[in-house]
Structures are given as structure tokens and as C-alpha cells.
Amino acid sequence: MRPALLNVGLTAIVLVAALLSLAVGPAGLGVTESVTGIVAGGSDVGAIILREIRLPRTILALAIGSTLGLSGAVLQGFLRNPLAEPGLIGVSGMASLGAVLLFYFGVAGSALYVLPAGALLGALIAVVLLLVLAARSNSTLTLILAGVALSSLAGALTSLVLSLSPNPFASYEIIFWLLGSLKDRSMEHVWLALPLMIAGWLLIALAGRAINALSLGEEAAATMGINLSRARTVIVLGVALSVGAATAVAGAIGFIGLMVPHLLRPFTSGMPRQLLLPSALGGGALLLVADTVCRVVLPASELNVGVVTALIGAPFFLWLVVRTRREVA
Amino acid sequence: MTTGGLLKRSTGLALVALAAALFAPAPDAEAQQSLPKVMSLNLCTDQLAMALADPEQLMSVSFLARDRTISPMWREAQNFPVNHGIAEEVFLEQPDLVVTGTFSQHNTTFLLRRVGLPVEEFDFAMTLETIPGEIRRMGALLHQQEKAEKLASDFAASLDAIEKQQCEPKPTILAFEQNGISPGRDTLADSVFRAAGFRNLAAEAGLVGAAPFPLELVVAQEPDVIVVQASEDEAPTLGAYVLRHPAMKHLNSRIDAFLPPGSWACNGPLIIDAVKALAELRQKVAPCAETTE
Numbered sequence: 001m002r003p004a005l006l007n008v009g010l011t012a013i014v015l016v017a018a019l020l021s022l023a024v025g026p027a028g029l030g031v032t033e034s035v036t037g038i039v040a041g042g043s044d045v046g047a048i049i050l051r052e053i054r055l056p057r058t059i060l061a062l063a064i065g066s067t068l069g070l071s072g073a074v075l076q077g078f079l080r081n082p083l084a085e086p087g088l089i090g091v092s093g094m095a096s097l098g099a100v101l102l103f104y105f106g107v108a109g110s111a112l113y114v115l116p117a118g119a120l121l122g123a124l125i126a127v128v129l130l131l132v133l134a135a136r137s138n139s140t141l142t143l144i145l146a147g148v149a150l151s152s153l154a155g156a157l158t159s160l161v162l163s164l165s166p167n168p169f170a171s172y173e174i175i176f177w178l179l180g181s182l183k184d185r186s187m188e189h190v191w192l193a194l195p196l197m198i199a200g201w202l203l204i205a206l207a208g209r210a211i212n213a214l215s216l217g218e219e220a221a222a223t224m225g226i227n228l229s230r231a232r233t234v235i236v237l238g239v240a241l242s243v244g245a246a247t248a249v250a251g252a253i254g255f256i257g258l259m260v261p262h263l264l265r266p267f268t269s270g271m272p273r274q275l276l277l278p279s280a281l282g283g284g285a286l287l288l289v290a291d292t293v294c295r296v297v298l299p300a301s302e303l304n305v306g307v308v309t310a311l312i313g314a315p316f317f318l319w320l321v322v323r324t325r326r327e328v329a
Numbered sequence: 330m331t332t333g334g335l336l337k338r339s340t341g342l343a344l345v346a347l348a349a350a351l352f353a354p355a356p357d358a359e360a361q362q363s364l365p366k367v368m369s370l371n372l373c374t375d376q377l378a379m380a381l382a383d384p385e386q387l388m389s390v391s392f393l394a395r396d397r398t399i400s401p402m403w404r405e406a407q408n409f410p411v412n413h414g415i416a417e418e419v420f421l422e423q424p425d426l427v428v429t430g431t432f433s434q435h436n437t438t439f440l441l442r443r444v445g446l447p448v449e450e451f452d453f454a455m456t457l458e459t460i461p462g463e464i465r466r467m468g469a470l471l472h473q474q475e476k477a478e479k480l481a482s483d484f485a486a487s488l489d490a491i492e493k494q495q496c497e498p499k500p501t502i503l504a505f506e507q508n509g510i511s512p513g514r515d516t517l518a519d520s521v522f523r524a525a526g527f528r529n530l531a532a533e534a535g536l537v538g539a540a541p542f543p544l545e546l547v548v549a550q551e552p553d554v555i556v557v558q559a560s561e562d563e564a565p566t567l568g569a570y571v572l573r574h575p576a577m578k579h580l581n582s583r584i585d586a587f588l589p590p591g592s593w594a595c596n597g598p599l600i601i602d603a604v605k606a607l608a609e610l611r612q613k614v615a616p617c618a619e620t621t622e
Contacts, residue, residue: 169507
């Protein structure tokens with residue numbers, strides 16, 4: 001399929017999913033009211049619900065989904081590992097842990113801006129650790145196993161830290177950090193996370209040529225004039241920035257970065273760089289839909305969105321593992 | 330050791346029974362001396378016991394009673410030793426009576442009964458009307474019938490006086506707690522709101538117990554009063570941010586944080602303060618017209 005056609009198609013899906021996300025909620029406003037509510041402004045109930053509650057949620061779902069899809073695509077391309085994904089390899093989990101440590105016990109009190117600071121730090125540590133590991137061993141399995149270990153450790157420490165908080169309500173928030181949610185986010189969260197995510201996307205885009213060249217092997221890439229260590233730095237920073245910011249406001253949401261690149265790869269030329277933009281769009285669409293599903297399935301007490309992505313993603317992951325093994329054998 | 334302790338206790342109980350039979354209801358000096366020694370293992374029985382017992386009669390209260398974030402009587406609780414609701418502690422202290430709640434510590438209660446300690450459970454039905462009965466019951470257990478009778482009838486009279494002030498149309502109210510949780514039907518908060526003359530939006534929306542109330546509906550229904558519990562000195566949580574969501578700033582609702590934390594955790598006699606405060610607020614929000622004689 002022509003890349004332009006694929007991207008236009010995906011953009012159309014994103015738009016439909018975004019409209020759907022704006023139209024669904026407990027207050028029961030329809031699509032037309034939703035659109036007029038945003039455009040017309042004013043201070044009637046519909047406009048407030050749309051602008052202050054549903055719009056930030058929709059923007060965040062789109063941006064966070066894009067971040068996860070894009071990060072999955074770039075990690076899979078750079079590591080030449082079909083199972084690489086920010087959730088599976090522990091980047092999201094470490095970002096959660098960082099945010100939790102700073103927010104619940106930080107010296108800065110409970111200010112919201114410490115969330116991304118902690119999350120970026122956690123994500124950065126995870127990406128660097130995993131790249132060091134990947135440089136030492138080329139096995140697909142080693143990276144994934146290390147990622148699983150890192151994820152479990154981060155999850156356990158997150159639970160521990162929240163249980164230690166003197167505020168009894170903090171332990172209810174374990175599920176948010178481990179499974180993610182976009183419930184009751186506001187524009188404050190958008191301004192907090194979106195600029196950082198965009199900066200991360202731009203960095204990842206810079207690595208596009210490098211991951212294309214890398215698909216021919218490291219030596220070939222070097223002869224094509226690719227500076228591998230520069231590419232590595234750019235990817236580390238890009239993934240840490242965007243996934244860190246995403247996790248800071250929505251918790252750890254898994255499997256989007258795994259599924260989306262695999263689903264879209266057959267529609268591209270197969271070059272990793274051509275997969276980046278479609279993966280970002282596809283990730284955005286998937287998270288928008290998953291988040292809307294959460295609001296419809298259990299309207300009273302809202303499912304965590306990570307539950308939905310794991311319900312779709314985990315079987316997909318199994319299928320992928322089986323297929324990968326068959327190809328290797 | 331064990332048999333000795335048990336023997337001593339049962340002798341004590343027999344004496345109490347004897348004293349009660351001989352001298353009741355007039356509490357004279359001898360009966361005073363043999364008041365039953367009590368341990369309370371539950372935050373709610375703590376309140377009743379502290380209100381009714383003689384100081385030397387109450388052996389200990391639960392450690393939660395001293396926690397200022399959940400216990401309205403945390404100051405009084407500093408005067409008593411605390412327990413952690415563990416069966417071993419109770420057994421070592423050998424009280425004449427253990428009072429506890431039915432929600433908590435089923436295993437402890439079971440264990441204590443197995444070793445022969447008398448345990449009285451309070452199940453705290455979640456309405457104001459049951460409170461005078463609970464006060465009288467605790468009074469009878471502690472042999473403080475007179476004190477209990479006074480407290481119970483004062484409570485009933487205050488409640489009755491407040492309920493008489495109700496008038497139509499009733500303003501709407503919503504208690505909005507951490508993470509957007511609201512007390513609906515079958516909660517003590519709901520009973521308090523009704524007594525103070527409010528309509529509880531969470532109960533009207535069909536919520537039963539404490540359940541999530543969607544932020545969108547808070548905006549759509551715009552309650553006259555939103556009660557958030559005061560919590561400045563608490564450790565941070567994300568749930569507390571839901572109460573500061575920018576959408577809330579557009580509401581004309583009166584957002585109040587005057588109730589101390591834990592106000593309606595227990596249906597003890599203190600709850601009447603919350604009812605009074607809310608009834609006053611209700612008059613400010615929508616004053617009742619002067620009744621024509």
C-alpha cells in the first residue's frame with residue numbers, strides 16, 4: 001500500500017475514534033452537542049463537560065497512544081527485536097515507579113509537576129539499562145526476560161511505596177499506576193505531558209534514517225555513514241521523554257506498542273522508518289477506542305484502560321511468541 | 330496460669346452480677362468498685378466507650394482512636410492505653426468484657442470467644458435512628474445506664490429538633506471524596522444529609538454504599554452544596570486532585586470542607602455535631618420561609 005494512502009486512512013480512523021471519545025460519557029451528550037460544545041465555548045453545562053473533562057481525555061488518549069505505538073515501532077526497529085515494547089521491557093513500569101516515588105514522598109509536596117520529573121527519570125534508567133543489556137547480548141529472549149524482571153520489580157516496588165504512604169487512600173492508587181487510566185484527567189495534565197511527548201516524538205523521528213540503515217546490519221549501517229552511538233542516544237532520550245510523560249499522567253498502559261507496529265507492518269514497505277508515522281496514528285486510534293470501551297462497559301466505576309489493552313494484547317503477544325519461535329527454528 | 334486467670338475473671342464476673350443484682354439500679358460505692366473492666370477493639374466502639382465509661386473502667390481503646398485523620402475523639406484517646414485488636418493482647422489483659430464491631434476482626438472475635446472471653450459486637454446499622462439504642466446498649470454493658478440514658482435522650486432530642494426545621498424545597502448536596510467517591514443510600518452520611526434537610530444527589534442517582542460518582546454528573550447536576558472532607562495535612566494522593574479538577578471551578582455550588590475527616594465513619598453520639606453543622610449550612614444556602622402560625 002502507498003504510505004500516503006495508509007496514513008490518510010489511519011488519520012480518518014483517528015478522527016472517528018476521537019469524535020466517538022468526545023461523544024461518550026455518563027452525562028449523555030451526543031456527537032453534535034459535543035462538537036458545538038467545544039466550538040461555541042460559553043459556560044453552559046455541555047460546554048464545561050466537553051472542554052474540561054472530555055477534551056483533555058481525548059487529547060491525552062490520542063497523544064499517549066501515539067507515544068506508545070511510535071516507541072514500540074522505533075524500539076523494534078532499532079533493537080531488531082519483534083517483541084520490544086515500552087510496556088513489556090519495563091520502561092512504563094519504571095516510569096510509574098519514578099513518578100510514585102517523587103509524588104507520594106517527594107520533598108516538593110504533592111505538586112503535579114513532580115509526576116513527569118519522576119517518570120522521566122524512571123523511564124530513562126530503564127531504557128539505558130536495557131540498551132546496555134541489548135548491546136552485550138543479541139538474543140531476543142534476553143532482552144524480554146530482563147524486561148519482564150524489571151517490570152515485575154518496578155510493579156512490586158510501586159505497590160510497596162504506595163502501601164507505605166501514611167495516607168490510606170494511596171494504596172487504592174496501586175491499580176492506577178500498574179494498569180493505567182485516563183479517568184478525570186484535566187487540561188493541566190495535557191499541558192504537563194503533551195510538550196514533553198512532542199519533544200520525544202521529534203527525537204525519535206530524527207532516528208528514522210538510522211533504523212532504516214540498521215535493518216541491513218550494523219556494519220552496513222556504519223558504511224552508510226550512520227553514527228550508531230548518536231542514534232542510540234537520540235532513541236533513548238526520545239523514548240524516555242515520551243513514554244515517561246505519558247506514564248506520568250496515565251499510569252502504565254501495556255501492549256499498544258507491541259500490537260500496533262505488527263498489525264501495520266504488512267501494509268508498509270517493511271522498512272522500519274516507514275512504520276513510524278503509521279504506528280503513531282494507529283496507537284492513538286487504539287487507545288482512543290480502548291478508553292471509550294472502558295467508559296461503555298462499566299459506566300459506573302470505569303474499567304482501567306490497561307485492562308482492556310492487556311485483554312487484547314496478551315493473546316496477541318502469545319501468538320507472536322509462538323510465531324517468532326517457529327521462524328527462528 | 331491460664332486456669333488461674335480464667336478463675337479470677339469468672340469470680341470477678343460473678344461479683345459484678347451479684348453486686349448488680351443486690352444494688353441495681355442505684356449505683357453506690359460498692360457497685361462502683363466492681364464496674365466491669367472493658368477493652369474496645371474498634372474505632373466506633375471506642376467512641377461509645379470513651380463517652381460512657383469511667384476512666385479507670387476502660388482498659389484500652391484501639392490504636393486508630395488516636396489517629397487524628399480518622400478519629401474525631403483523638404484527643405480523648407491520648408488518655409487511654411491503646412491495643413491493636415490482636416487476640417494475644419486481649420488475652421494477656423484479661424478484661425471482663427471486649428467490645429468490637431462486626432465489620433472487623435472476625436478472626437479475633439472468634440478466637441477470643443474460643444478461649445472464653447465475653448465479646449460484645451456492635452453492628453452499626455447505618456442510620457441515625459439506631460444511635461440512641463446503641464448508646465443504651467453500651468451503657469447497659471458498662472453498667473453506666475444513667476449516663477447512657479441521658480446521652481441517648483439528649484441525642485434523640487437534638488436530632489428531633491433539627492428534623493423539625495426541615496422545609497421544602499430541599500437543597501441538593503453531594504459528598505465528594507477522594508477519587509470521586511460519594512456515599513449513596515444505606516450510608517450514615519445519607520442519613521445525616523436527610524436529617525439536616527438536604528437531598529443527597531448520590532442516593533437519588535441510585536448509588537448504594539460508597540460508590541464512584543462521575544465528575545461529569547457533578548457538573549451536569551450542579552448540587553447546591555458539595556462537601557469535601559478537610560485534609561490539608563494529609564500525605565498526597567492523586568485521588569485528592571479529582572476534587573480540585575478545573576471543571577469544578579465553573580460550578581455555582583458551594584464547596585465546603587468544614588467537616589473533620591472521619592465525621593461519618595461511626596454512628597457514635599458525636600455525629601450529632603455534623604448534623605447540626607449541616608443543618609446550619611442548609612439554612613444559609615436556602616433559608617426556610619417563616620412559618621405562619
